[in-house]
Amino acid sequence: MGELADKVNVTKRTIDYYTNLGLLEAERSPSNYRYYSSASIERINFIEKCKKDGMSLEIIKKRLLEKDTEEIDVLELRLKMKSLEKDVSKVLGKLEKSDQQNRECVKKHVSHESLTLIQSLILLLS
Structure with a gap:
Protein backbone atom coordinates (compact mmCIF):
# COMPACT_ATOMS: atom_id res chain seq x y z
CA MET A 1 0.00 0.00 0.00
CA GLY A 2 2.88 2.33 0.77
CA GLU A 3 4.37 1.91 -2.70
CA LEU A 4 1.03 2.70 -4.31
CA ALA A 5 0.59 5.76 -2.09
CA ASP A 6 4.02 7.04 -3.12
CA LYS A 7 3.37 6.44 -6.82
CA VAL A 8 0.09 8.37 -6.87
CA ASN A 9 1.05 10.96 -4.26
CA VAL A 10 -1.70 10.25 -1.73
CA THR A 11 -1.53 8.96 1.82
CA LYS A 12 -1.93 5.33 2.87
CA ARG A 13 -4.96 6.45 4.82
CA THR A 14 -6.53 7.79 1.61
CA ILE A 15 -5.97 4.44 -0.12
CA ASP A 16 -7.47 2.65 2.87
CA TYR A 17 -10.47 5.01 2.79
CA TYR A 18 -11.03 4.49 -0.95
CA THR A 19 -10.79 0.75 -0.46
CA ASN A 20 -13.34 0.80 2.38
CA LEU A 21 -15.72 2.87 0.22
CA GLY A 22 -15.40 0.35 -2.61
CA LEU A 23 -13.60 2.75 -4.95
CA LEU A 24 -10.54 0.48 -5.01
CA GLU A 25 -10.14 -3.27 -4.76
CA ALA A 26 -7.24 -5.03 -3.13
CA GLU A 27 -6.17 -8.64 -3.19
CA ARG A 28 -5.03 -10.21 0.05
CA SER A 29 -1.87 -12.21 0.53
CA PRO A 30 -1.83 -15.29 2.80
CA SER A 31 -0.38 -13.06 5.50
CA ASN A 32 -3.29 -10.62 4.97
CA TYR A 33 -1.28 -7.88 3.24
CA ARG A 34 -3.16 -5.89 0.63
CA TYR A 35 -1.94 -5.89 -2.94
CA TYR A 36 -3.23 -3.51 -5.58
CA SER A 37 -3.10 -4.04 -9.33
CA SER A 38 -1.47 -1.57 -11.70
CA ALA A 39 -5.00 -0.48 -12.67
CA SER A 40 -5.31 0.99 -9.17
CA ILE A 41 -2.91 3.77 -10.15
CA GLU A 42 -5.24 4.80 -12.97
CA ARG A 43 -8.29 4.56 -10.68
CA ILE A 44 -6.71 6.72 -7.98
CA ASN A 45 -5.62 9.30 -10.55
CA PHE A 46 -9.19 9.32 -11.90
CA ILE A 47 -10.61 9.74 -8.38
CA GLU A 48 -8.22 12.56 -7.55
CA LYS A 49 -8.99 14.37 -10.81
CA CYS A 50 -12.73 14.08 -10.18
CA LYS A 51 -12.28 15.39 -6.64
CA LYS A 52 -10.38 18.39 -7.99
CA ASP A 53 -13.29 18.95 -10.38
CA GLY A 54 -15.57 19.16 -7.34
CA MET A 55 -17.30 15.79 -7.59
CA SER A 56 -18.44 13.96 -4.49
CA LEU A 57 -17.10 10.48 -3.75
CA GLU A 58 -20.61 9.12 -4.31
CA ILE A 59 -20.69 10.54 -7.85
CA ILE A 60 -17.14 9.33 -8.47
CA LYS A 61 -18.13 5.81 -7.41
CA LYS A 62 -21.02 5.85 -9.91
CA ARG A 63 -18.68 7.06 -12.67
CA LEU A 64 -16.19 4.31 -11.84
CA LEU A 65 -18.95 1.70 -12.04
CA GLU A 66 -20.03 3.09 -15.42
CA LYS A 67 -16.42 3.06 -16.60
CA ASP A 68 -15.95 -0.55 -15.46
CA THR A 69 -19.13 -1.60 -17.26
CA GLU A 70 -18.01 0.13 -20.46
CA GLU A 71 -14.63 -1.63 -20.29
CA ILE A 72 -16.33 -5.01 -19.85
CA ASP A 73 -18.65 -4.27 -22.77
CA VAL A 74 -15.72 -3.34 -25.00
CA LEU A 75 -13.83 -6.52 -24.07
Whole structure:
Protein backbone atom coordinates (compact mmCIF):
# COMPACT_ATOMS: atom_id res chain seq x y z
CA MET A 1 0.00 0.00 0.00
CA GLY A 2 2.88 2.33 0.77
CA GLU A 3 4.37 1.91 -2.70
CA LEU A 4 1.03 2.70 -4.31
CA ALA A 5 0.59 5.76 -2.09
CA ASP A 6 4.02 7.04 -3.12
CA LYS A 7 3.37 6.44 -6.82
CA VAL A 8 0.09 8.37 -6.87
CA ASN A 9 1.05 10.96 -4.26
CA VAL A 10 -1.70 10.25 -1.73
CA THR A 11 -1.53 8.96 1.82
CA LYS A 12 -1.93 5.33 2.87
CA ARG A 13 -4.96 6.45 4.82
CA THR A 14 -6.53 7.79 1.61
CA ILE A 15 -5.97 4.44 -0.12
CA ASP A 16 -7.47 2.65 2.87
CA TYR A 17 -10.47 5.01 2.79
CA TYR A 18 -11.03 4.49 -0.95
CA THR A 19 -10.79 0.75 -0.46
CA ASN A 20 -13.34 0.80 2.38
CA LEU A 21 -15.72 2.87 0.22
CA GLY A 22 -15.40 0.35 -2.61
CA LEU A 23 -13.60 2.75 -4.95
CA LEU A 24 -10.54 0.48 -5.01
CA GLU A 25 -10.14 -3.27 -4.76
CA ALA A 26 -7.24 -5.03 -3.13
CA GLU A 27 -6.17 -8.64 -3.19
CA ARG A 28 -5.03 -10.21 0.05
CA SER A 29 -1.87 -12.21 0.53
CA PRO A 30 -1.83 -15.29 2.80
CA SER A 31 -0.38 -13.06 5.50
CA ASN A 32 -3.29 -10.62 4.97
CA TYR A 33 -1.28 -7.88 3.24
CA ARG A 34 -3.16 -5.89 0.63
CA TYR A 35 -1.94 -5.89 -2.94
CA TYR A 36 -3.23 -3.51 -5.58
CA SER A 37 -3.10 -4.04 -9.33
CA SER A 38 -1.47 -1.57 -11.70
CA ALA A 39 -5.00 -0.48 -12.67
CA SER A 40 -5.31 0.99 -9.17
CA ILE A 41 -2.91 3.77 -10.15
CA GLU A 42 -5.24 4.80 -12.97
CA ARG A 43 -8.29 4.56 -10.68
CA ILE A 44 -6.71 6.72 -7.98
CA ASN A 45 -5.62 9.30 -10.55
CA PHE A 46 -9.19 9.32 -11.90
CA ILE A 47 -10.61 9.74 -8.38
CA GLU A 48 -8.22 12.56 -7.55
CA LYS A 49 -8.99 14.37 -10.81
CA CYS A 50 -12.73 14.08 -10.18
CA LYS A 51 -12.28 15.39 -6.64
CA LYS A 52 -10.38 18.39 -7.99
CA ASP A 53 -13.29 18.95 -10.38
CA GLY A 54 -15.57 19.16 -7.34
CA MET A 55 -17.30 15.79 -7.59
CA SER A 56 -18.44 13.96 -4.49
CA LEU A 57 -17.10 10.48 -3.75
CA GLU A 58 -20.61 9.12 -4.31
CA ILE A 59 -20.69 10.54 -7.85
CA ILE A 60 -17.14 9.33 -8.47
CA LYS A 61 -18.13 5.81 -7.41
CA LYS A 62 -21.02 5.85 -9.91
CA ARG A 63 -18.68 7.06 -12.67
CA LEU A 64 -16.19 4.31 -11.84
CA LEU A 65 -18.95 1.70 -12.04
CA GLU A 66 -20.03 3.09 -15.42
CA LYS A 67 -16.42 3.06 -16.60
CA ASP A 68 -15.95 -0.55 -15.46
CA THR A 69 -19.13 -1.60 -17.26
CA GLU A 70 -18.01 0.13 -20.46
CA GLU A 71 -14.63 -1.63 -20.29
CA ILE A 72 -16.33 -5.01 -19.85
CA ASP A 73 -18.65 -4.27 -22.77
CA VAL A 74 -15.72 -3.34 -25.00
CA LEU A 75 -13.83 -6.52 -24.07
CA GLU A 76 -16.91 -8.61 -24.70
CA LEU A 77 -17.44 -6.92 -28.06
CA ARG A 78 -13.83 -7.53 -29.08
CA LEU A 79 -14.16 -11.23 -28.25
CA LYS A 80 -17.36 -11.48 -30.28
CA MET A 81 -15.75 -9.62 -33.17
CA LYS A 82 -12.76 -12.00 -33.14
CA SER A 83 -15.13 -14.96 -33.28
CA LEU A 84 -17.10 -13.35 -36.10
CA GLU A 85 -13.88 -12.66 -38.00
CA LYS A 86 -12.97 -16.36 -37.84
CA ASP A 87 -16.42 -17.34 -39.05
CA VAL A 88 -16.30 -14.83 -41.89
CA SER A 89 -12.83 -16.00 -42.90
CA LYS A 90 -14.08 -19.59 -43.09
CA VAL A 91 -17.06 -18.58 -45.21
CA LEU A 92 -14.94 -16.42 -47.50
CA GLY A 93 -12.45 -19.27 -47.91
CA LYS A 94 -15.21 -21.64 -48.90
CA LEU A 95 -16.72 -19.08 -51.24
CA GLU A 96 -13.43 -18.63 -53.05
CA LYS A 97 -13.25 -22.37 -53.67
CA SER A 98 -16.90 -22.81 -54.59
CA ASP A 99 -18.58 -22.31 -57.89
CA GLN A 100 -20.63 -19.32 -59.00
CA GLN A 101 -23.95 -20.99 -58.11
CA ASN A 102 -22.96 -21.40 -54.43
CA ARG A 103 -21.76 -17.79 -54.27
CA GLU A 104 -25.10 -16.54 -55.51
CA CYS A 105 -26.90 -18.72 -52.98
CA VAL A 106 -24.88 -17.22 -50.11
CA LYS A 107 -25.46 -13.69 -51.41
CA LYS A 108 -29.22 -14.30 -51.37
CA HIS A 109 -29.11 -15.28 -47.68
CA VAL A 110 -26.91 -12.43 -46.46
CA SER A 111 -28.32 -8.92 -46.58
CA HIS A 112 -26.36 -5.99 -47.95
CA GLU A 113 -26.39 -4.44 -44.46
CA SER A 114 -24.90 -7.62 -42.96
CA LEU A 115 -22.13 -7.69 -45.53
CA THR A 116 -21.35 -4.04 -44.84
CA LEU A 117 -21.30 -4.70 -41.09
CA ILE A 118 -19.03 -7.71 -41.53
CA GLN A 119 -16.63 -5.69 -43.68
CA SER A 120 -16.61 -2.89 -41.10
CA LEU A 121 -15.90 -5.30 -38.27
CA ILE A 122 -13.04 -6.86 -40.19
CA LEU A 123 -11.54 -3.42 -40.79
CA LEU A 124 -11.83 -2.59 -37.09
CA LEU A 125 -10.03 -5.78 -36.15
CA SER A 126 -7.20 -5.18 -38.59
